Amino acid sequence: MIDLHCHILPGIDDGPGMMMESLSMARQAVADGIHTLVATPHALGGTYPNPPEKVLRETELFRAALRAENINLSVYSGCEVHNCLNMADRIVAGEATFLNPNKKHILIEFPFELVSKEFIQQLSKLLDNGITPVLGHPERNKKTLQDSMILYDLILMGCLVQMNSTSINGGFGPKVLECAKDLLTHRMVHIVGSDAHSAGYRAPVLSQAVTNCAETLENKAEALMMVLGRPQQILDGKKVEVPEPEKPKNSKWFFFK
Numbered sequence: 001m002i003d004l005h006c007h008i009l010p011g012i013d014d015g016p017g018m019m020m021e022s023l024s025m026a027r028q029a030v031a032d033g034i035h036t037l038v039a040t041p042h043a044l045g046g047t048y049p050n051p052p053e054k055v056l057r058e059t060e061l062f063r064a065a066l067r068a069e070n071i072n073l074s075v076y077s078g079c080e081v082h083n084c085l086n087m088a089d090r091i092v093a094g095e096a097t098f099l100n101p102n103k104k105h106i107l108i109e110f111p112f113e114l115v116s117k118e119f120i121q122q123l124s125k126l127l128d129n130g131i132t133p134v135l136g137h138p139e140r141n142k143k144t145l146q147d148s149m150i151l152y153d154l155i156l157m158g159c160l161v162q163m164n165s166t167s168i169n170g171g172f173g174p175k176v177l178e179c180a181k182d183l184l185t186h187r188m189v190h191i192v193g194s195d196a197h198s199a200g201y202r203a204p205v206l207s208q209a210v211t212n213c214a215e216t217l218e219n220k221a222e223a224l225m226m227v228l229g230r231p232q233q234i235l236d237g238k239k240v241e242v243p244e245p246e247k248p249k250n251s252k253w254f255f256f257k
Contacts, residue, residue, distance in 0.1 A: 001032075001033050001034045001035065001036075001206050001207070001210070001227040001228060002034070002035070002036045002037065002227060002228060002231035002232060002235070003029065003034050003036070003037035003038070003193055003194050003196070003204055003206060003227075003231075004037075004038050004040070004078070004099065004107070004134070004162060004191055004193045004231045004234060004235075005038070005040050005080065005107060005136055005162055005164075005193030005194060005195045006025075006029075006037045006038065006039060006040060006193065006194055006195070006196045006204050007039075007040065007041060007042075007080075007195070007196060007197045008022050008025050008026065008037065008039050008062070008075070008196065008204065009022065009039045009041055009055070009058045009059065009062055010022040010058075010062070012041045012048070012050060012054070012055075012058050013041040013042040013047075013048040013050065014042070014048075014197060015041065015196075015197045015198070016197075016198060016199070019062075019065055021198065021199050022062060022065070023065060023066070023069055023071065024199040025196060025198070025199045025203065025204050026066060026069075026071045026073050026075075026204075027071060028199060028203050028204055028205060029073060029194075029196075029204040029205070030071060030072060030073050032204070032205040032206060032207050033206070033207055034073070034204060034205075034206060035072070035073065035074060036073070036074040036075075036076070036231075036235070037073065037074075037075055037076070037194075037204065038075075038076045038077070038078040038099055038107075038235075039055070039058075039059050039062065039075055039076070039077060039078060040078040040079050040080045040107055041055060041058075041079055041080065042079070042080050042082055042109070043055070043079035043080065043081055043082065043095075043096045043097065044079075044081050044082050044084045044087065044090060044091075044095060044096055045082035045084065046084075048082075050079060050097075051095060052077070052079075052094065052095070052096065052097045055077050055078075055079055055097045056077050056097070059075060059076070059077040062075060063075055076099075076235065077097050078097050078098065078099045078106075078107060079096050079097040079106075079107065080107045080108075080109050080136055081096050081106060081107065081108050081109060082109055083108075083109065083111050083119055083122075087108075087119075087122045088122040088123075088125035088126045088129070089125075091106060091126060091131065092126075092129050092131070098131075099134065099234050099235065100234060100235055100236065100237040101237065102237035103131065103237075104130065104131065104132060104234075104237040105131070105132045105133075105134055105160070105234045105237070105240075106126070106131055106132075106133060106134065107134045107136055107162070108123070108133045108134065108135055108136060109136050109137075110135045110136055110137055110138040110140075110141060111141065112140065112141055113141075115141070115150060120154070123154065123157065123159060124157060127157060127158045127159075132158060132159070132160060132240070133159045133160070134159075134160045134161075134162050134191065134234070135151075135154065135159050135160065135161050135162065136162050136164075136193070136195065137162065137163060137164045137167065137195060138151050138161060138163075138183075139163055139164070139167050139176055139179045139180045139183055139189075140164065140167060140172060140176055148182065148183065148186070148188065148248040149247075149248055151183070151188055152186075152188060152245050152247060152248060155188055155242075155245045156245070160190045160191065160230075160234075160240060160242065161183070161188055161189050161190050161191070162189075162190070162191040162192070162193050163180055163183065163184075163189045163191070163192050163193075163226075164192075164193065164194070164195045165192055165193065165194050165195070165205065165206050165208070165209035166194075166195065166202055166209075167179075167180040168180045168181070168184070168192070168209050168212045168213055168216070169208050169209055169212060171201075171202070181216050182248075184213060184216045184217055185216060185217070185246075186245060186246040186247075186248055187242075187243040187244065187245050187246055188245045188246075189213075189226065190226065190230055190240065190242045191226050191227075191230050191231060191234075192206060192209050192210070192213060192223075192226040192227055193206075194206055206227050209227075210223050210224060210226070210227055211223075213226060222243075230242070
């Protein structure tokens with residue numbers, strides 16, 4: 001499996017503080033069947049700016065540590081972009097690390113509180129520049145997504161959606177789980193990533209999420225595409241084939257029930 005969203009680099013954001021824990025996370029990932037992951041530290045935020053040169057340097061150090069410990073895990077550089085002023089311009093200018101060398105896809109943290117018109121405009125600007133935003137964990141938005149039509153419209157615009165494995169596993173509670181299942185059944189999830197931050201809670205594991213997605217979708221092959229086929233297409237900088245999303249029948253978002 002391929003994990004496109006993982007905070008595994010030590011001491012660079014709110015992920016592991018020390019290399020020892022990063023290596024423990026790597027061992028967990030391999031034991032779970034993950035052979036490739038993208039290190040995606042937070043970037044462009046005030047707390048964790050993490051420019052590409054720093055991310056690349058820390059990734060190289062981590063790769064060296066993996067080799068020294070004989071851990072068979074391929075690690076690529078990436079980031080999780082925080083919503084910020086002039087986000088699209090800063091990404092186009094090269095201030096954030098893409099998910100692939102040809103700079104076709106970038107992971108964008110979906111806001112937890114406010115999904116503003118400005119944020120949507122920034123996504124549109126990225127698409128106009130040939131960059132596909134991969135929206136991280138929208139199923140965890142708690143206040144502002146009053147209906148899933150917002151996400152539906154963003155998918156029609158051309159955005160991709162990445163769901164956290166913890167969400168479909170129930171680790172964020174029943175409301176997030178219900179929301180995750182609803183997005184899956186409406187074909188509004190394209191990738192599953194761990195969004196791992198530690199070797200304990202929110203560890204880098206995907207296998208249980210694949211099982212749960214397969215049960216929800218009643219289709220194991222479709223679930224596997226979320227951790228194999230589509231992530232590989234993104235790493236290769238290719239066009240990602242996704243199913244047509246189904247228009248939500250109930251416009252009220254689960255957190256407002």
